[in-house]
Amino acid sequence: MSIYKNIICTFFLFLLAGNAISDVFVKKNPNLGEPLSDEEIKKYDFVIMPNGQGLPNGEGSVDAGKNLYDIHCMACHGKDGVKGLNGDLAGGHGTISGPVPKKTVGSYWPYSTILFDYIRRAMPYQNPGSLTNDEIYSISAYILFINNIIDSEMILNKNNLPGVKMPNSENFVWAFPEDS
Amino acid sequence: MKKDKFNPDYSAKNGLFDRRSFLKASIASGSGMMIAGAHASEDKIRSSWMGMPGEGMGESGPSEYERHIKRADIGSQPGTVGSGASRTPIQFLDGIITPSRLHFERHHSGIPNINPDEHRLVIHGLVDRQLSFSLEDLHRYKQVSKIQFLECSGNSGAMISPEAPQRNAAQLHGLVSCSEWGGVPLNVLLDEAGIKPEGKWIVASGADAAVMARSVPLQKIMDDAIVATHQNGEPVRPSNGYPMRLFLPGWEGNACVKWLRTIKVTSGPSMTKDETSKYSDLRDDGISKLFTFPMEVKSVITSPSPGLNLSKKGIYQISGIAWSGSGKIKKVELSADGGKSWAEAQLDEHVLSKSLTRFRSAWMWDGSNSSLMSRAIDEKGNVQPRRDAWLEGKAVNTFYHYNAIQSWAISSGGEVSNVYL
Numbered sequence: 001m002s003i004y005k006n007i008i009c010t011f012f013l014f015l016l017a018g019n020a021i022s023d024v025f026v027k028k029n030p031n032l033g034e035p036l037s038d039e040e041i042k043k044y045d046f047v048i049m050p051n052g053q054g055l056p057n058g059e060g061s062v063d064a065g066k067n068l069y070d071i072h073c074m075a076c077h078g079k080d081g082v083k084g085l086n087g088d089l090a091g092g093h094g095t096i097s098g099p100v101p102k103k104t105v106g107s108y109w110p111y112s113t114i115l116f117d118y119i120r121r122a123m124p125y126q127n128p129g130s131l132t133n134d135e136i137y138s139i140s141a142y143i144l145f146i147n148n149i150i151d152s153e154m155i156l157n158k159n160n161l162p163g164v165k166m167p168n169s170e171n172f173v174w175a176f177p178e179d180s
Numbered sequence: 181m182k183k184d185k186f187n188p189d190y191s192a193k194n195g196l197f198d199r200r201s202f203l204k205a206s207i208a209s210g211s212g213m214m215i216a217g218a219h220a221s222e223d224k225i226r227s228s229w230m231g232m233p234g235e236g237m238g239e240s241g242p243s244e245y246e247r248h249i250k251r252a253d254i255g256s257q258p259g260t261v262g263s264g265a266s267r268t269p270i271q272f273l274d275g276i277i278t279p280s281r282l283h284f285e286r287h288h289s290g291i292p293n294i295n296p297d298e299h300r301l302v303i304h305g306l307v308d309r310q311l312s313f314s315l316e317d318l319h320r321y322k323q324v325s326k327i328q329f330l331e332c333s334g335n336s337g338a339m340i341s342p343e344a345p346q347r348n349a350a351q352l353h354g355l356v357s358c359s360e361w362g363g364v365p366l367n368v369l370l371d372e373a374g375i376k377p378e379g380k381w382i383v384a385s386g387a388d389a390a391v392m393a394r395s396v397p398l399q400k401i402m403d404d405a406i407v408a409t410h411q412n413g414e415p416v417r418p419s420n421g422y423p424m425r426l427f428l429p430g431w432e433g434n435a436c437v438k439w440l441r442t443i444k445v446t447s448g449p450s451m452t453k454d455e456t457s458k459y460s461d462l463r464d465d466g467i468s469k470l471f472t473f474p475m476e477v478k479s480v481i482t483s484p485s486p487g488l489n490l491s492k493k494g495i496y497q498i499s500g501i502a503w504s505g506s507g508k509i510k511k512v513e514l515s516a517d518g519g520k521s522w523a524e525a526q527l528d529e530h531v532l533s534k535s536l537t538r539f540r541s542a543w544m545w546d547g548s549n550s551s552l553m554s555r556a557i558d559e560k561g562n563v564q565p566r567r568d569a570w571l572e573g574k575a576v577n578t579f580y581h582y583n584a585i586q587s588w589a590i591s592s593g594g595e596v597s598n599v600y601l
């Protein structure tokens with residue numbers, strides 16, 4: 001008997017609450033997002049912008065970068081960034097508008113900040129997250145050096161990396177938003 | 181009962197029926213059934229599997245006779261296991277839904293094994309409130325579901341080769357799939373965080389070992405992006421982003437970041453490695469286009485196609501898939517004479533926006549050398565281009581967003597091959 005009573009009660013409650021239920025879904029959300037402090041966000045934020053926003057403290061030299069490159073990168077990317085198993089990092093300059101474009105970091109990439117951003121996210125392939133910021137600056141410096149983009153004395157840091165102009169940087173247009 | 185003699189009513193040259201005469205053709209081609217491996221008792225016949233009770237209930241896979249239907253052309257970059265792709269075997273499928281186990285893959289550092297209890301979606305950057313959501317939290321928000329395609333912008337890239345590559349439909353065009361995607365509209369979560377007026381883009385990052393990242397205009401995110409937690413009714417599979425992925429209806433697959441971990445609202449794009457050095461479209465004048473997000477109108481005949489050869493002359497069903505990142509498919513036209521004449525194909529009942537659409541037609545193959553082509557037109561009036569028109573103005577090794585008309589040659593022996601016309 002009590003089962004039927006419950007069913008009937010539930011039915012009337014449902015009728016009464018019907019509008020309220022749909023309104024909650026349409027006009028409100030449950031607001032379950034848990035607020036995070038700036039300190040916590042910092043641990044999740046990998047984003048580096050082309051103007052250098054997001055680059056961390058630290059610095060790296062071409063020489064240090066060569067040693068690190070030979071240990072962590074050469075097996076896949078080849079000696080001095082050419083003829084590796086995966087994608088050349090150096091060379092191809094001036095080929096992009098020619099009959100057979102050869103895309104490398106030096107010949108194609110529009111911004112130098114991409115190097116730091118990508119290495120910190122994904123490299124070395126087998127052990128991502130293992131390099132210090134100084135080491136990432138150093139490897140970035142070495143890859144720019146083997147592309148003749150910086151000289152061997154340059155010490156890269158968050159202040160001067162965004163100013164390193166890539167040879168192909170002027171040759172990109174945006175399809176979105178339209179006509180930009 | 182007297183069987184009516186089928187009266188051919190072709191609407192394009194070389195035996196192609198118009199969609200209105202398709203049903204008639206199908207009826208006329210009906211044939212008898214063969215029963216193999218049977219045993220008889222009294223005057224009734226039973227196949228061997230009818231002579232004893234079958235298997236019990238439980239987990240089930242495909243029939244043992246269909247186990248060749250699996251993800252195709254699995255390949256990864258040298259020195260890696262998980263940096264590569266697998267393709268949907270489109271030539272063996274029908275309808276519009278891709279079974280989740282056959283959805284194509286493209287990963288940049290393998291498939292992470294994510295414990296959902298420890299996974300969070302973090303929204304930060306130019307917002308009033310920096311927020312973190314668990315999977316359990318997301319399940320309490322109103323879910324939406326849409327049947328929509330996902331296509332890698334590198335799909336069909338092999339077709340830029342100067343000689344037509346002799347590969348099957350999966351190998352050539354199998355980086356497209358279609359699922360029922362379910363999840364939470366991202367605009368609900370971003371409204372909760374409160375976007376600051378300077379916020380114009382977002383940068384989405386994944387929880388894979390590459391922390392894969394793409395920048396996406398906020399306009400698209402607020403329009404129809406979802407955080408997808410479900411695929412074809414079940415939780416999204418690990419190979420498609422479990423426990424949650426970004427899904428951008430109609431836009432290139434790479435931007436639909438899998439294993440979604442953070443969304444940072446920014447004033448502009450971050451210019452990540454993938455959106456600049458990879459998924460950009462180089463023209464023959466040396467200028468590259470960035471952010472070519474929508475996938476263009478496209479179709480491919482999946483049957484017949486290479487490997488699915490014709491055995492003898494007569495009526496065949498031509499079947500295939502069409503899709504457009506701009507909306508619904510309006511019509512698909514077929515040619516059996518290399519593009520000289522065209523007939524309209526019949527579309528299956530489900531013609532949905534930014535979804536695969538199945539088309540069919542009847543074709544009387546007279547046993548001669550023929551070529552089959554399909555041309556899709558979407559509701560915005562976009563027409564699938566011919567290959568030479570697509571190549572015009574592009575650098576020789578630019579292959580993203582290839583959507584040109586596919587031609588299959590049929591030899592007099594019934595063999596199907598890839599051909600440029």
